[in-house]
Amino acid sequence: SQELEQSPQSLIVQEGKNLTINCTSSKTLYGLYWYKQKYGEGLIFLMMLQKGGEEKSHEKITAKLDEKKQQSSLHITASQPSHAGIYLCGAPVVSGGGADGLTFGKGTHLIIQP
Amino acid sequence: DTAVSQTPKYLVTQMGNDKSIKCEQNLGHDTMYWYKQDSKKFLKIMFSYNNKELIINETVPNRFSPKSPDKAHLNLHINSLELGDSAVYFCASSTWKQANTGELFFGEGSRLTVL
Numbered sequence: 021s022q023e024l025e026q027s028p029q030s031l032i033v034q035e036g037k038n039l040t041i042n043c044t045s046s047k048t049l050y051g052l053y054w055y056k057q058k059y060g061e062g063l064i065f066l067m068m069l070q071k072g073g074e075e076k077s078h079e080k081i082t083a084k085l086d087e088k089k090q091q092s093s094l095h096i097t098a099s100q101p102s103h104a105g106i107y108l109c110g111a112p113v114v115s116g117g118g119a120d121g122l123t124f125g126k127g128t129h130l131i132i133q134p
Numbered sequence: 135d136t137a138v139s140q141t142p143k144y145l146v147t148q149m150g151n152d153k154s155i156k157c158e159q160n161l162g163h164d165t166m167y168w169y170k171q172d173s174k175k176f177l178k179i180m181f182s183y184n185n186k187e188l189i190i191n192e193t194v195p196n197r198f199s200p201k202s203p204d205k206a207h208l209n210l211h212i213n214s215l216e217l218g219d220s221a222v223y224f225c226a227s228s229t230w231k232q233a234n235t236g237e238l239f240f241g242e243g244s245r246l247t248v249l
């Protein structure tokens with residue numbers, strides 16, 4: 021089964037600084053999804069990447085899927101307190117798409133220091 | 135209005151008891167899921183329902199029985215609770231098409247503690 025390894029496990033960053041979170045898959049990714057979880061709440065979908073080399077941005081968050089489609093990075097520019105939370109990468113359980121469910125990494129805990 | 139709502143939010147119970155967690159979505163979605171997030175923070179899929187039909191059951195013990203009375207509801211019933219069942223259980227929903235792009239809508243989770 022596919023496993024997703026995220027690094028770092030936790031990250032403390034001063035407000036205004038940039039940061040990067042990585043997600044590495046044990047198998048070829050047929051889709052990679054980034055979610056954010058606020059403490060004590062459910063997950064919120066951020067973005068989806070499917071093609072090798074694809075890069076997407078949403079406000080100050082940019083995610084990229086590498087050419088070999090086994091790794092993705094999430095980059096936050098000029099971090100703000102609202103960026104704090106747990107970031108999880110997810111991939112389809114089966115290669116056909118995410119409708120049969122997703123498998124997730126353990127998550128990266130991001131703390132923003134004022 | 136909460137899009138995906140779960141009840142209860144917290145549940146503390148004794149080993150051996152039977153309990154249920156309810157999930158309702160008002161988004162008109164046709165696909166619903168149950169995920170389990172254990173103490174190590176791994177989030178794993180348990181069940182997937184599309185139009186009230188079970189699509190997948192990822193090696194979940196048969197003490198866990200999902201029930202979908204209609205497309206808007208997916209309840210989780212757990213028999214003979216064990217210590218290892220302590221976790222946060224998340225309900226999620228989507229349309230089949232959206233789910234294929236990885237976009238799921240999650241509830242806030244139900245924290246189950248088994249003593």
